[in-house]
Amino acid sequence: MMTSKGKSIIIIAGLLCLISVIYFVEISNDFQKNHNEVLYNLQELKNLDNKLDRDVLLIRSGIIRHYNDLDNGLIKIEKSLKKLNTLFVNDFSLKYVDINKLQSKLSKKVKSKEKTINTLKSNIGVLRNSFMYYSNESHRLSLLFNMLDSEQLSNGLKWIVSTELPLFNTLIINLLRNPTSFDKELFSTHIQNFNSKINNVEELVFYNKLKILILHLEMIFERNYNVDTALNEISENSLIKVIDEIQSIYLDLFEENQKQISNYQKLIYLLSLILIFYCAKLLWMQLNTLHEMKEIAVHLGYQKQALDEHAIVSITDKNGIISEVNKHFCETFGINKNDIIGQNHNLIKSNYHTSGFYREIWETISVGKVWRGEIKDKKNDNEFVWLDQTIVPFLDAKNVIYQYVSIGTDITKQKKIEQDIEFQAYHDALTGLPNRRLLMDRLEQMSSLCKLHNYFGGLIFIDLDRFKTINDSLGHKIGDKLLIQVSERLNLCVGIEDTVARLGGDEFVILLPEVDDDINLVTLELQNKADEINRKIREPYLIEQHVLYTSASIGIALFPEMTQSSDCLKNADIALYKAKDAGRDCFRFFDASMQEAAEVRLLLENDLRDALLKNEFKMFFQPQYDYDNALIGAELLLRWEHHEKGLISPQQFIPIAEETGFIIKIGAWVLESGFKKIKYWNNRYPELSSLQRIAINVSPMQFMQSDFIDVVIRLIKETEVDPYRVEFEITEGMLFANIDETIEKIKQLQSLGISFSIDDFGTGYSSLSYLNKMPIEKLKIDQSFVRDLHLNSNNETIVQTIIFMATNLGMNVIAEGVETKEELEALNSMGCKKYQGYYFNRPMAEDDFEKILTSG
Amino acid sequence: MLMRLIYLLIALTLPTWVCSGDTSSPISASSRYKDEPILPIPLTITLDTRKIKLGERLFNDPQLSHNNLLACASCHQLLLGGDDGLARSITNQGKSDLINAPTIFNSVYNFRQTWRGAFRTLEHQAEADLKNPRHGASTWYEVLPKLNADVYYKRTFQSIYPEGITRETVLDSIATFEKSLITPNSKFDQYLRGNESAITKDEKEGYLYFKQYGCIACHQGVNIGGNVFQKFGLFADYFSDRGNITKADYGLFNVTGKEKDRFVFRVPSLRNVAITAPYLHDGSLKSLKKTIELMAIYQLGTTLPDEHIDKLEMFLKTLTGEYKGQSLVMKDAL
The missing domain is CATH 3.30.70.270 (Reverse transcriptase/Diguanylate cyclase domain)
Structure with missing residues (x-):
């Protein structure tokens, strides 16, 4: 008998041989496929290059007068080259050095060809143009010359038209006939000659025309040379030669490799033969032990029967693929045996447990240890099974796991009781x-x-x-x-x-x-x-x-x-x-303060409804100035004078008004009162030019009302206000909420004369790129950017950009929240010339503002 | 052998290109454009619409810049003909840039991107601008986390690209969007497709001049330019005439460092030229007529009579195409 160690060595050797055979068969398949593709690609490259050369010809000959085909051809060649390069890399027969050599050789050629073609493109059209110009113009000049009385013409001109021009005609024909052997020196001598003769031409019209003609002659000469050189390069450095060269190098390398592979194959066949003999011998010995094994098997059968009666058993391979289950298993999970075999054990995984739980099981059994525990598995999408489970990993002689046997008993009922108890506890x-x-x-x-x-x-x-x-x-x-x-x-x-x-x-x-x-x-x-x-x-x-x-x-x-x-x-x-x-x-x-806040809110909400009736809203005005300290307008600000609480700030009541929808009524009141006030001031002080516009804030909800424009038109009629004195301030966010509708509304209101500015600019969705779509006249730089502008370089950049952008788009800018002289100066130096802020005035009541109006 | 063939072909076709201005050849109208040096833009382009939508969002998103101020769309505004209508764009510091912003429309048909033709693909161009200290001034280390923090991007990228938000996928979706920005069906394209009455007699005459004077030498193909390099100032020195030469004027030289490439630029496309003023790389001209006149002097070595300039302008105005089925228009004066 052989030792088990000896057996396993034989088996492993046999397997290795088998794998090698399969490997070589596979490789030679891949190998052949890749090889064919390389050859195909090389052929394709040749075809593409052929087509490119044909297109060059068609362009040189003037049959095609655009370069799209050339460009497409080059792109295709580049693609094909890229593919070829990957094929080279995947080719087993090539060493790294070879690949590099093959790749760089072709790439270089293609690159230089592309350069040459670009030169050709730049030159060929210019050449054609100058040639056309020259032939037309020299012809025209001769006709003109013939029409004039030759007695009165200068000798210089006569000489040129009768001698020089025909000479150049011949030269050009020579040039076209045979550019390579064209005498450049002779040509430049003639040009020089021509140039000096022109000075003898006394007729100014001819002189000027001839001067330009020379330029074109020089252009023909220079460009023809360039075109010629480019064509020469293309014909001499044909890609096809390189491709052929590469193909032959490649084929040599391939053949060499093929030989090596076939040597290996022979060796492996020999080894396989020896092994088959060995195995035959082994089989003979095994037959003898078979009888003993049968007896053991009968005993084991009894035990298995007993186990099947009691437990749920499943066997999987090392990857969790089910290879065997018992009847109990099928009954518990309601599955047909034939359907489950070959499936992954994960099929019954419920994912009820944490991933850590499953990981722990795997980490236990995959190192060969037995796992025991309670686990919830899935019967179908709605039903679950609790198992008290034991998983036993089986190791082969090399201590490698080859299968897992799971044995479990159904404890679903017990679990249900446990869970009910737990539910009741909570x-x-x-x-x-x-x-x-x-x-x-x-x-x-x-x-x-x-x-x-x-x-x-x-x-x-x-x-x-x-x-x-x-x-x-x-x-x-x-x-x-x-x-x-x-x-x-x-x-x-x-x-x-x-x-x-x-x-x-x-x-x-x-x-x-x-x-x-x-x-x-x-x-x-x-x-x-x-x-x-x-x-x-x-x-x-x-x-x-x-x-x-x-x-x-x-x-x-x-x-x-x-x-x-x-x-x-x-x-x-x-x-x-x-x-x-x-x-x-x-x-x-x-919390006392929260209680207070809730109460205040409730109170405000109630009082807000009465505030209009009780006439508690007051208009305040904050003047706006230019750099010369001249009053140019004002922003209308709303204040609420509560009968008990005194002045309530807009930050407190505006959000409530917006939430309750009351803002619409308040907004309408502001528009009406504002319009009336403006009308009143205009009537009373018609001579005051300082009151250009009064800016009124319009809330998003108000603006989005479908009848907003009708309301404004009605108020304008009723109050007889001059719309050119009115400015609406809207916020950035509104612009982008419903962009087309907003633009349409703004344009309609503008046609009435009302102008628009954006409040708090820079704080919202400020992609400057959308700004020029907006028909807005003015930007208000938000006070947060103005604060300590001269000290904060980040704010400085933003403000600078806003101002530059606005100026470019023809918009005005005004800065709000100007508080110090330094901020004012910084804004001025950046180009912002309009301001509003505490540095000038705080918001003030109507009467106080009127005083300022009349005093200044 | 090749050279011989070339000369043979030249000899055979010499008469054809000398009188190339002649358009009276009796070819069938519908196939006319196959022989014309200008080709119509395809009416549709097949791209992944999900990527286009995502790319559009990125294109308009200022988060791609360091200070969240500039988006691609800041200088390439689809409502303003694909550029910004300024002589030179505005940098992230609110200053004037070095060069005029070219239109983003039809850039898929350019063989290189930007005036100096520095980039072969739209992806390269987009990445370069994202990093350009005057434009995006950003890095991938900065941009990718910003996008990752955005639920929309996170979800959308994952649904399109298995690898999620990466340099490659961001660039791919932006480039896909940019590839979708084509403006087919201009009046002239309709004419090329066989609609004889799509352009007027004067406009046809303008096209004839366009070919006869030789504008067509550079402005050809599907994009009417954009696929060839040319020196600016062939017959006279534009830059010394204009004065005040800056580095941006050197063009391709800034890429290759070769003397022969000084003042060489990628020829711009003339598609939608009527609505993409100001003109030239320095944005120095606002009038299309003035530009035509100047190009004739510096590039063609000839002066054009006023009447011809007028007709040439009429022709160029027929090159304005449609985006999403809407004809592009001159921007509104604000």
Whole structure:
């Protein structure tokens, strides 16, 4: 008997031989294919070059008078060359040095050919032009000469027309007939001669024409020489010669290699023969042991039968391809045996576990260790199977894994019970909502996530008002049903990311993770949410013929805060009690300042509706100046004088007005009052030239109203304002929202006389490239760029670019927020000559502005 | 052998090209253009529309520049004939550039890009401008993360290119968009395709002069130029006449360093020439007529009578084509 080591050596040697044979067969296939392609490509290159030469001929002869064919030909050659180069690289028969040699030789030739062709292109047209000019002009000159009275002509001219021109005609014919043997010296002597003779021509018309004629003669000579040289180069350095040369080098190399390969092949056949003899001997010995093996197999069969009855068994190869499964397996997974064999084991992978879990299994078994554990597999898209599984890797004599055997038992039922228990531990039995435990878990997670992302989340604590009364009077059964309906309504109020939890009794908590990063927006969002909840809870409930009403008190707290997350719930609870104290059916923020903000907002929203009626809006004007300190206009700014709170800044009330849509009414009021004021001032001070335009801000929502233009036209008619005194300030963002419609609107308003400027320019979507599409007269450089302009080089670049661009497009620029002399000077030196800002004046009331108007 | 053949052919065809201005040969109208030195632009070009859309976005995106101010479209505006209508473009520092911006339209038909013909492909040109300190002044290290941060780009690139956002894919989509910028169906192209009444008698006469005076020697082929190098100032020295020579005037010399390439430029395409003023590499001329007159003096060694200049201009105006089915027009005066 042979030792197992000896056997494996034989087997490996046999395999190696087999692989080598296959390898060589494969290689010689590829080899032949590549080889054929190289030859084909070389032939193609030849054809392309032939075509290129033909096109050169056609162009030289004037049959074709454009260069597209030449260019296309060159591009094709270049492509073919590129392909050939890759084929060379893929060719086994070529060494690196050979490849390099072959590649560089051809590339060089192609490059030089391209250069020559470019020279030809540049010269041939010029030559043709000058030739045409010369033949036409010399002919014309002779005719002209013959028509004139020869008595009165100068001798110089006579000499040239009768002797020199015919001489040149002959020279040119010689040149065309045989450019190579053309006598250049003779030609240049004649040219010199001609040049000196021209000075004897007394007739100015002829003199000038002859001067130009000489230029063309020289051009013919020079260009013909260039064209000739180029053609010579093309004919002498034919690509075809090089291609042939390369082909023969290539074929030599190929043949040499072919011989080597066939030697190798012979050697391998010999080795294979020896091995076949060896194997035959081995087989004889194996037959003897076969009988013993059979007996063992019978015993094993019994064991297998027993295992099949109990367990789910599958066998895969080392790559996870299933090679065998038992009946139990097929029953559990509802699969036909024939369908699963040959498939990857991943087919039943559920992806329920983390990728780390699967990785761990693989890392265990792929090093030959046994893995045991519980795993959830997939029966089909909807059904899953839990297995208590053992995976055993099988190693061959070389300690290499060749198969895996998985043995498992179905534990799906046990798992289901386990999961139910777990669900109950984390959920409220009555409503199925998450309970306090799960809520605290999630709160902790979300809190740290928010900290990481710099976001805020919210916690809304809800307690039903007078629930105890319902419970006591109608019984627990009704009370429970009410709680279930409340929980359903709460679920409808929130998004998929949010958690609605029941803490017990009539206490619910809603967790809103990652609401926003802006604390003001978070406040607003939570406020709206609480409002919605209040409303929904207030709606009637129908429970067993009873129509019930209830309401909710709500406390709101934000996280993350500086404190622990459990405190957040406490904070919400505290806020809840504030809501109860305030008379129930309302909400309260834990944070005092947020509560205040919410209240102020609510108040402002209510008061804003009355502000117009109460006449609380005031127009302010901020004057605009030029560099000579002369008043040129003003921007109209809106102020709200609240009857209790005093002056409220636009930053506070404009966003509310925009959100509620009230901005439309306010905007219309501003337009009307502004127009009236302008009309009034124009009537009263007709002589004032300083009041060029008053700029009025138009909000996006207002501008986008479909009847905006009609409103403006109506107001112009009613107030009789001169539209040429009105300027609308719009923001950059508006321009790009609906570009075509916006342009159309602006153009219509401009046709009335109103001019347009862009406010806060540079802060929005400022691709300067779109600007010239816009029919805008003026840019307002945003104050953030003006601030410390002389100290900040980045701002300086931006401002400089804006000014340059605007000037180029014929737009005006004005800088807003000019506060210091230095900023003013810097702006002036960059070319911005109009300003607005505290350096000159703050925004002022109508009367104060009128004083400035009349004083200056 | 080849040389002999050449001379034989020249001898045979000599009469043809001496009277090449003659257009009265009785060929069928529809196949006329096959024998003309100018070829019509194909009516359509087959490209991946997803890449075109993506490329258009990139083309208009100032993020490709270091200070987020300039996009390709800043100097190549499709509404202004594919250039910017300025003598010289504006750099990222708000200063005047060195040379006039050529039109982006039909650049796919140029054999090299830019005035000095420095780049063989649109991809090379786009990359060079992205890095050019006066234009993009950016690098791939800077641009790729910017694009990667943009959800639109991230998703779109991945759906088109398996390798996502890379130097090659960014350039490929920009170049694909640029290749789509062709302006077919000009009046003159219609004429070449056999519509005899597409251009007027005067315009036809202008075309005749265009060939007779020899403009056609350089301005030929599908793009009516753009495929040949030529020295500027063949018959007289344009640069000493104009004065104030700058490095940009050296043209191809700046690429090759060879003396013979000094003042040599890639001949520009005359497609849409009527709407791409100002003219010449230095953007020094605003009038098309003046340009025709100047070209005749410096490049053809002849002076043209006013009447011929007028007709030549009429002819050149028939070269204005269509983009997306809309005829290109002169930009609106702002």
